[in-house]
Amino acid sequence: MLIADKWKDYELIDTGNGEKLERWGDYTLRRPDPQAIWPLLNEWSLWKNPHAHYHRSSEGGGHWENKKKMPQKWTIKYKDLSFYIKPTGFKHTGLFPEQAANWDWIIEKIQKANRPIKVLNLFAYTGGATVASAYGGAEEVCHVDASKGMVTWAKENIELSNLSHKKVRFIVDDVIKFVNREIRRGRKYDAIIMDPPSYGRGPSGEVWKIEDELYKFIELCMDVLSDDPLFVLVNSYTSGFSPSVIENILKLSVGKKYKGKIYSGEIGLPVTKTNLVLPCGIYGRWEK
Numbered sequence: 001m002l003i004a005d006k007w008k009d010y011e012l013i014d015t016g017n018g019e020k021l022e023r024w025g026d027y028t029l030r031r032p033d034p035q036a037i038w039p040l041l042n043e044w045s046l047w048k049n050p051h052a053h054y055h056r057s058s059e060g061g062g063h064w065e066n067k068k069k070m071p072q073k074w075t076i077k078y079k080d081l082s083f084y085i086k087p088t089g090f091k092h093t094g095l096f097p098e099q100a101a102n103w104d105w106i107i108e109k110i111q112k113a114n115r116p117i118k119v120l121n122l123f124a125y126t127g128g129a130t131v132a133s134a135y136g137g138a139e140e141v142c143h144v145d146a147s148k149g150m151v152t153w154a155k156e157n158i159e160l161s162n163l164s165h166k167k168v169r170f171i172v173d174d175v176i177k178f179v180n181r182e183i184r185r186g187r188k189y190d191a192i193i194m195d196p197p198s199y200g201r202g203p204s205g206e207v208w209k210i211e212d213e214l215y216k217f218i219e220l221c222m223d224v225l226s227d228d229p230l231f232v233l234v235n236s237y238t239s240g241f242s243p244s245v246i247e248n249i250l251k252l253s254v255g256k257k258y259k260g261k262i263y264s265g266e267i268g269l270p271v272t273k274t275n276l277v278l279p280c281g282i283y284g285r286w287e288k
Contacts, residue, residue: 002265
């Protein structure tokens with residue numbers, strides 16, 4: 001398991017009873033987490049009085065209960081990278097802190113490549129990996145997401161991290177349509193990052209189901225990989241998926257075309273109060 005344990009502005013304070021207690025900079029949030037199924041031994045004071053508590057509804061969705069005064073959005077840093085944090089209607093904050101383990105790897109791979117690297121970030125959300133790629137020195141980063149709001153947020157994160165001078169293309173589009181267009185244009189990328197959802201809809205109502213689409217989509221992406229690619233990184237938060245599923249798909253796609261190393265695993269966050277590690281998702285990597 002990769003553990004994102006280099007944070008200073010973020011802390012996973014405690015977990016249990018299907019919830020987690022977190023510090024995001026100066027503010028504490030209490031949110032549901034489906035992995036934290038162990039009991040909470042002591043609902044101590046901070047659990048009862050965070051800045052905000054997300055209550056899940058039995059009918060789906062939920063709402064934030066603000067308990068203390070806090071801004072609508074604020075900034076946190078990871079090393080030299082900066083991000084806006086904003087509690088959203090779907091319990092999220094605009095950042096998955098466990099991905100810092102991947103950001104460090106992305107930065108190191110690009111810096112050690114000693115050649116210009118073009119990166120394609122698909123299902124790119126608010127751009128954590130886009131910011132990391134630009135910071136690492138990528139010649140060009142292409143950020144693609146179907147949500148206009150998330151792409152705008154990613155632009156803000158690039159500016160916040162003082163990376164506006166870097167060449168970053170921001171695209172609001174269905175990723176499958178975009179990749180097909182790039183193939184027709186003959187565009188190639190040296191690194192591909194993707195974080196496909198379990199289920200989603202594109203801007204024109206296109207339906208995405210990961211179990212039906214992931215293998216076909218990674219196969220499609222082979223046609224935009226350069227002749228000398230650096231890496232392919234696939235993240236997933238789909239419950240029930242083993243890391244080996246992504247590893248097998250990479251072996252049957254990237255591994256058939258390029259020589260390199262393929263491996264997979266979990267990513268997690270250390271829990272301060274209990275010294276446990278909260279599993280947060282899975283990844284698969286191909287690297288040269």
